[in-house]
Amino acid sequence: xxxxxxxxxxxxxxxxxxxxxxxxxxxxxxxxxxxxxxxxxxxxxxxxxxxxxxxxxxxxxxxxxxxxxxxxxxxxxxxxxxxxxxxxxxxxxxxxx
Amino acid sequence: xxxxxxxxxxxxxxxxxxxxxxxxxxxxxxxxxxxxxxxxxxxxxxxxxxxxxxxxxxxxxxxxxxxxxxxxxxxxxxxxxxxxxxxxxxxxxxxxxxxxxxxxxxxxxxxxxxxxxxxxxxxxxxxxxxxxxxxxxxxxxxxxxxxxxxxxxxxxxxxxxxxxxxxxxxxxxxxxxxxxxxxxxxxxxxxxxxxxxxxxxxxxxxxxxxxxxxxxxxxxxxxxxxxxxxxxxxxxxxxxxxxxxxxxxxxxxxxxxxxxxxxxxxxxxxxxxxxxxxxxxxxxxxxxxxxxxxxxxxxxxxxxxxxxxxxxxxxxxxxxxxxxxxxxxxxxxxxxxxxxxxxxxxxxxxxxxxxxxxxxxxxxxxxxxxxxxxxxxxxxxxxxxxxxxxxxxxxxxxxxxxxxxxxxxxxxxxxxxxxxxxxxxxxxxxxxxxxxxxxxxxxxxxxxxxxxxxxxxxxxxxxxxxxxxxx
Ligand SMILES: [Zn+2]
Numbered sequence: 041x042x043x044x045x046x047x048x049x050x051x052x053x054x055x056x057x058x059x060x061x062x063x064x065x066x067x068x069x070x071x072x073x074x075x076x077x078x079x080x081x082x083x084x085x086x087x088x089x090x091x092x093x094x095x096x097x098x099x100x101x102x103x104x105x106x107x108x109x110x111x112x113x114x115x116x117x118x119x120x121x122x123x124x125x126x127x128x129x130x131x132x133x134x135x136x137x
Numbered sequence: 138x139x140x141x142x143x144x145x146x147x148x149x150x151x152x153x154x155x156x157x158x159x160x161x162x163x164x165x166x167x168x169x170x171x172x173x174x175x176x177x178x179x180x181x182x183x184x185x186x187x188x189x190x191x192x193x194x195x196x197x198x199x200x201x202x203x204x205x206x207x208x209x210x211x212x213x214x215x216x217x218x219x220x221x222x223x224x225x226x227x228x229x230x231x232x233x234x235x236x237x238x239x240x241x242x243x244x245x246x247x248x249x250x251x252x253x254x255x256x257x258x259x260x261x262x263x264x265x266x267x268x269x270x271x272x273x274x275x276x277x278x279x280x281x282x283x284x285x286x287x288x289x290x291x292x293x294x295x296x297x298x299x300x301x302x303x304x305x306x307x308x309x310x311x312x313x314x315x316x317x318x319x320x321x322x323x324x325x326x327x328x329x330x331x332x333x334x335x336x337x338x339x340x341x342x343x344x345x346x347x348x349x350x351x352x353x354x355x356x357x358x359x360x361x362x363x364x365x366x367x368x369x370x371x372x373x374x375x376x377x378x379x380x381x382x383x384x385x386x387x388x389x390x391x392x393x394x395x396x397x398x399x400x401x402x403x404x405x406x407x408x409x410x411x412x413x414x415x416x417x418x419x420x421x422x423x424x425x426x427x428x429x430x431x432x433x434x435x436x437x438x439x440x441x442x443x444x445x446x447x448x449x450x451x452x453x454x455x456x457x458x459x460x461x462x463x464x465x466x467x468x469x470x471x472x473x474x475x476x477x478x479x480x481x482x483x484x485x486x487x488x489x490x491x492x493x494x495x496x497x498x499x500x501x502x503x504x505x506x507x508x509x510x511x512x513x514x515x516x517x518x519x520x521x522x523x524x525x526x527x528x529x530x531x532x533x534x535x536x537x538x539x540x541x542x543x544x545x546x547x548x549x550x551x552x553x554x555x556x557x558x559x560x561x562x563x564x565x566x567x568x569x570x571x572x573x574x575x576x577x578x579x580x581x582x583x584x585x586x587x588x589x590x591x592x593x594x595x596x597x598x599x600x601x602x603x604x605x606x607x608x
Contacts, residue, residue: 054400056219098410099210102418105190108154111161111175119174119275128170129265129272132221136266 043071138370140331142362143339144297145289148304149282150314151260151322152195158259158281159186159229166320170274178279180224185408188213192281193236193412195313196257197422199283200237202311202429203252203304207419211236212411213257216401221273222261230284231256232403242287242303243431250300251288258282283313289328289339294355294362301325301351302453306430309455318349319490325349329358330375331365340365341375345382345389357382361389433458441471450479456495460504467505470512473521477508481525498529506535520591547593552585555593556601559584570606578602 048064048071059067085092116128124131157164160177176184200207214232235256241249262278264271285304291297305316305323316323330342345361348354360382365375380389428436430452437448451457457478464474482499486492497504504525511521516539524538547555559581560567569577578599585598 050400054217054402100188100410100412102190102413102415105193105412106156106161106187108156108189108191109161110155110163113162113173113175116169116172116174119171119179125171126270126272128172129274130171130221131270131272133271134266134269135221135264135271 043068043075138366139334140340140362140366140369141334142292142294142358143289143330143332143342144291144358145328146285146287146291146297146300147326147328148285148287148301149260149324149326150199150285150304150308150316152192152281152283153312153314154189154191154195154281156189157279158189158192158257159279162279164280168276170272170276173276174278178224179275180226186229188409188412189281192257193414194418194422195281196236196255196283197414197419198311198426199285199308199313200240200255201419201423201426202307203237203240203242203255203285205237205240205252205255207237207414208234209414209416209419210234210411211414213406213409214403215406216258216403218399218401220261221271222264222278224262224275224278228259228261229406229409230258230403242300242307244296244299244303248290248296250290250296253286253288255283255285258284289330289342294358297327297358298351298355301354303430306453306455310430310433311427318351321349323349325354327354327358327361329361329365331362331369333369340369341377343375343378343380343389345380346392348382350384353382353384356387357389360387364389437471437475441475443471443475447475447479450483451475454492454495457492460495460497460501463501464505464508467501469505469508473508473511473518474504476518477504477521477525481522482529485529499525500534503528503535507539510535510539517592517594519586523591547589549597552589552593552598553601553605555585555588556581556598556605558588560602560605567606578606 045064045068048067052059052064120128120130154164156162157173157178160175162173162175162178165173177186197207211231211234213229215227216230216232217227219226235254237255238253240252240255242252243249258281260277260280260282262273262275264273266272287300291300301323305318308314308316308323314322318324325348327345327348328342329345330340332338332340343361343365345357348357361380368375376391377395379392379394381392382389434448434452437443437452438445441448443451451461461474461478465471478497482497483492485498486495507521507524510516511518516524520539524535527533527538528535562584563580566577566580581602582595582598585593585595
């Protein structure tokens with residue numbers, strides 16, 4: 041499946057990454073290869089996954105869920121140790137006008 | 138042209154669990170910023186979420202109370218968006234396999250507002266914008282929510298109000314949330330479009346985000362319907378958009394249009410395996426379901442024999458019902474208890490919030506004792522009301538106010554003396570009655586009530602008065 045320049049730009053924007061036109065153009069074939077690979081899986085099974093068994097270990101039994109018991113949180117200083125904090129808050133550049 | 142409102146609601150309800158949905162941090166409201174946080178709820182690399190069992194239990198309860206089907210296998214999904222209120226840059230939610238589906242909420246008219254789904258998800262953090270900064274508090278981040286999505290079955294602001302209030306009441310009855318809109322534990326996104334009367338063609342819809350008051354919802358819907366009608370009448374087209382309602386101006390404003398609609402790129406959450414819910418768990422929850430508002434209302438008007446009006450005044454407040462039923466369990470009669478609550482106690486509570494919290498100001502034991510005196514005819518209703526008012530104002534218990542003498546009531550001789558006095562002091566009314574004006578007899582009641590300190594039985598007094606006046 042072909043991927044358009046517009047789709048690449050959308051992807052870059054959603055990923056919050058900036059690329060030059062040349063860089064973007066360079067991604068085209070790479071993405072197409074990946075999509076072709078997935079298309080291959082789809083055509084192999086005809087898009088019908090009903091015969092594919094779910095992986096058993098990827099299920100949570102009721103008893104494995106967490107009990108609703110409060111555990112200690114981290115101290116505020118620790119939470120803010122790697123960021124710019126002010127008065128106990130995380131502080132970032134204003135996001136609304 | 139005349140239009141029909143077509144509206145659907147997405148309602149977020151914060152669950153009353155002790156811990157967050159994926160970590161053991163406390164959900165307690167009002168803590169210092171970022172003190173209920175850990176690596177999981179601040180999205181630190183390498184941390185892993187573990188789903189809170191009670192969140193699933195509460196959501197199942199909510200689903201059953203709204204007649205939903207509960208899916209026995211369900212999973213969580215990632216909803217990707219980049220904004221500082223989400224430390225992971227995604228919200229763990231549910232996309233294609235919600236926990237509950239296909240339910241409804243019934244309005245008083247019998248109309249059913251269908252529910253598409255109820256799913257579980259995590260709340261975002263709180264942002265405060267000040268000067269050049271945005272300040273973030275992640276205490277609320279990761280608190281468990283259910284999102285209740287309705288079909289576009291709501292066709293007026295009044296129906297919207299009733300729908301939200303019914304939902305609120307149900308959630309409170311089953312104990313999964315306090316649904317305090319003013320504290321943000323219940324918030325609504327309102328979708329609204331107009332369809333020309335008589336047509337089935339759906340109009341373009343707009344969405345008003347984050348409404349947190351029932352009366353603002355009503356006002357915002359009315360405003361938005363009017364705005365859309367004006368556009369359509371002028372031959373224009375409604376633009377699909379997300380709106381914000383300004384409570385001060387009473388108008389809606391565009392936050393974003395379809396062009397910059399979000400692309401959430403949902404995919405199954407790889408950090409959380411699918412959940413298998415045993416049917417026995419669902420059956421057990423259904424078997425232990427608390428009484429629902431509609432059933433309580435029917436019981437009050439049915440077996441307990443309360444009027445529709447009185448039952449309506451009681452059942453809207455869960456805490457009031459609890460108090461009422463406690464009094465009944467202590468032997469108090471339903472009618473007298475209900476009337477004293479809705480009359481005397483309610484008049485000391487001015488706001489809706491006060492009724493919701495319901496601090497009766499008197500113990501159920503004392504209340505029951507007082508009501509029993511009235512039930513047994515030892516004191517009359519007026520005295521019961523007066524005593525209760527005094528207790529509410531000045532405290533103390535029933536026996537501080539009701540004396541042996543009160544319980545003895547007014548003797549026949551005393552009552553006759555009172556009646557004679559009443560007639561003597563009000564000769565004009567006596568003349569009127571004798572002249573054929575039956576109603577004039579009412580003029581004496583007030584005097585007798587006052588003079589006996591509320592103890593006199595007016596029915597008995599009436600008979601005595603008639604005897605005296607015909608002498
Ligand atoms: Zn946490």
